[in-house]
Amino acid sequence: MAAVEPRTVRDTVRGLWADDILPSLSGLVEIPALSPAFDPAWAASGHLDAAVEHVRGWLTARDVPGARVEVVRLEGRSPVLLLDVPATEGAEDAGTVLLYGHLDKQPPVGGWSEGLGPWQPVVRDGRLYGRGSADDGYAGYAATAALEAVRAAGGAHARAVVLLETGEESGSPDLPAYLEHLSGRLGRVSFVVCLDSGGNDYERLWLTTSLRGMAQVRVTARVLDSAQHSGLASGVVPSSFRVLRQLLDRLEDSATGEIRLAECNVEIPENRLAEARAAVSAAPGAVRDAYPRHGATRPVSEDEIELLLNNSWRPTLSVIGASGLPEPAEAGNVLRDHTTLALSFRLPPTADSAAALNAVEKALTTDVPYSATVEVSGTEAADGWNAPDAAPWLATGLERVSEQVFGAPWRAIGLGGSIPFMGLLGAKYPEAQFLVTGALGPDSNAHVPDEWLHLEQAQRVTEAVAHLLHAHATA
Missing domain, CATH: 3.40.630.10 (Zn peptidases)
Known part of the structure; x- marks a missing residue:
């Protein structure tokens, strides 16, 4: 050549x-x-x-x-x-x-x-x-x-x-x-x-x-037909936000960020592990220091190779939107009737996004705490x-x-x-x-x-x- x-x-x-x-x-x-x-x-x-x-x-x-x-x-x-x-x-x-x-x-x-x-x-x-x-x-x-x-x-x-x-x-x-x-x-x-x-x-x-692939879903937890005075209803009616917190715990370890669903995880190929090591060696600090962390906020790990693998070959969950929540300055003493969260999952490159989305939907809608009404909408998946x-x-x-x-x-x-x-x-x-x-x-x-x-x-x-x-x- x-x-x-x-x-x-x-x-x-x-x-x-x-x-x-x-x-x-x-x-x-x-x-x-x-x-x-x-x-x-x-x-x-x-x-x-x-x-x-x-x-x-x-x-x-x-x-x-x-x-x-x-x-x-x-x-x-x-x-x-x-x-x-x-x-x-x-x-x-x-x-x-x-x-x-x-x-x-x-x-x-x-x-x-x-x-x-x-x-x-x-x-x-x-x-x-x-x-x-x-x-x-x-x-x-x-x-x-x-x-x-x-x-x-x-x-x-x-x-x-x-x-x-x-x-x-x-x-x-x-x-x-x-x-x-x-x-x-x-x-x-x-x-x-x-x-x-x-x-x-x-x-x-x-x-x-x-x-990475992706899966997206909007999930709503509904506990009341209409909002009620929090001093009267709290402790009797469960909080829609607390229902969603429990559901999120099924998906993600809140202490580590690890995604708990098997369908969202894969084994990282050896050649991609080697590439990550070489990339970090070539440009040390590029991953760790890429984003303007506020104040004393630390990265998820001190190991930059792990950071790169987290970002490229491991699943992550980001809550990218919410509704049913008023602005803090406008919030009254109200037990809200519902909370909606928009969830964005980044998936490993070789994960089956349809299977991952199905597992997410199942985890959110099965045996819901307090039998609250859970609605799933806006689903999207891409490999x-x-x-x-x-x-x-x-x-x-x-x-x-x-x-x-x-x-x-x-x-x-x-x-x-x-x-x-x-x-x-x-x-x-x-x-x-x-x-x-x-x-x-x-x-x-x-x-x-x-x-x-x-x-x-x-x-x-x-x-x-x-x-x-x-x-x-x-x-």
Whole structure:
């Protein structure tokens, strides 16, 4: 496998980022393209369509021989933007490379620093600030630049399809329908590149080798037909909150955070244990110090390897919402008739999410304390993903880009969150190789105020993808 010429790749990528990508990406930041879950009237507001049109215009202006740009729309679903680039000569039999990103965004939320805002692109100290800059607006630009760079350097790539969806931040509900609709056109997908991830520092290429699954449920404990004076009813009628506390104890050990349901736990593979040890060694403190703990709050464990495994291969429960509770300043002496909690479980990558959800529902509704009424609603489940072992061409290519592009060894981690697309693709194309990476770092502020993209890391990731496209085509 001959390597593609690195200087031309580097010069092409950096020129594209400086002259073409950064101005257009800044324009994309300005568009409040909220994901459909946060803008149910997205079709009427037009912001998602504006984001698609903005990037479509940029792609159409690229000088990539034979490339086709198309917006695909299925009735009642948010659109998908495609760039279809034919294989270079001699790589026609290498299958299809699918390069994935998304154009929809999280809500703006308040609390942005002075001089920054969600729809206000600001370049400062090598960072592009603004909502969607890092998650994941840059991905389509980087994928296209990688294709242009490998061609400019005289390298090869298989047929490449850049797929940019507009529902990822809503859980990609429309993606299965689009994959089914496009399956004949995509053909044999042999390599999947996802640029919606990142790692623990900006010094090396980080691969995501697993993603946790999830299960969600809203549970309501109802004890009265109507609320009553607490001085009269308490001690006679059980508290709905106490009922839920007891039910939660069936699910989670409140002292340790361990999930008690067997269906939610798996044995961690030995190769993922080794990756966790190597990741912590490469970037000590990155996991432990990633989040702004308040005051003297300690992490769950002092062992950083255990923290990483907790976040990537062990189940966790977060109470993400509640209702039936008034604001403290407005609370009277009332025994409330009900309490509702929204429960979010993150599941190990290889856990059966449907079985886990079923076990959760059973634990919440069987032998309920005081025979209180328990209602379960809003259930959702999605499997995680565990990457296949790297093929020899990919393993060799990773070593090469680590040396040539980053000057540091690549590392792999499991991601505590989910990218629904990866589970879908893993099931649909079990023989494909996967490169799940990106420019996000531990402090990139995705989903929260002051989101920013590390421009130098984004350029290096783009270079790496160019080299790995060539490695795939010439394997």
